[in-house]
Amino acid sequence: MLYRFKSQATADLVMLVADAQGALRLIGKDLTPEGVISPDQLPWAIDILQHAWREDNDLGLREDTYATEQLAEQDDENPDVRLSQRLVPLVNMLELANKAQVAVVWSAS
Template sequence: MIYKFKSKAGGDVIMLGPTGERVLGLIGKDVTPKGIIEPAQMPAAIQALADAVAADDAARAAAGDDKPDDAAAGSRDAISLRQRAWPLVELMKRALAADEPVTWGV
């Protein structure tokens, strides 16, 4: 499944199934084909993603996966949660400022 997050406040953010499901789980949303993140929910969602990114960064640093050539050596996922979540975080920040929801699947 592909998740397409949309808001009137910014451009669409597209995530493949596993990444979209992970991000939705991190922000406390049910993994469903359609959904909405209301502006009132966005500060908590942004903070939850920031906390998860910090934990992922720390785990990568502890494992020594913070070097670019580790990806070629077959280490964990070559793309960090920080890189995957950043576009959605930015969309939520813009949507929050514009008091617009973020939806997916609609």
């Protein structure tokens, strides 16, 4: 299942269900098949997601120091994509919608 985020300010954004639901939980939204982040909710949602991004990124930097030492021995492993990387497109969409003062809606399919 996928979640599609739409806004008049940007192109559509498609996210995997786990990533989209994680982001929606962070901003306190119910995990409904359809919903909206209104223009007045956008600044708060952006702040929450940016805070989560910073925390996850800081954790990743600390882990990367250790992982770099480990990867020297195991070149064939691919690191997982972190939460902070998965949030970037959604945060960008919310920022552009906030500048345009338009809502962001989502639907699950």
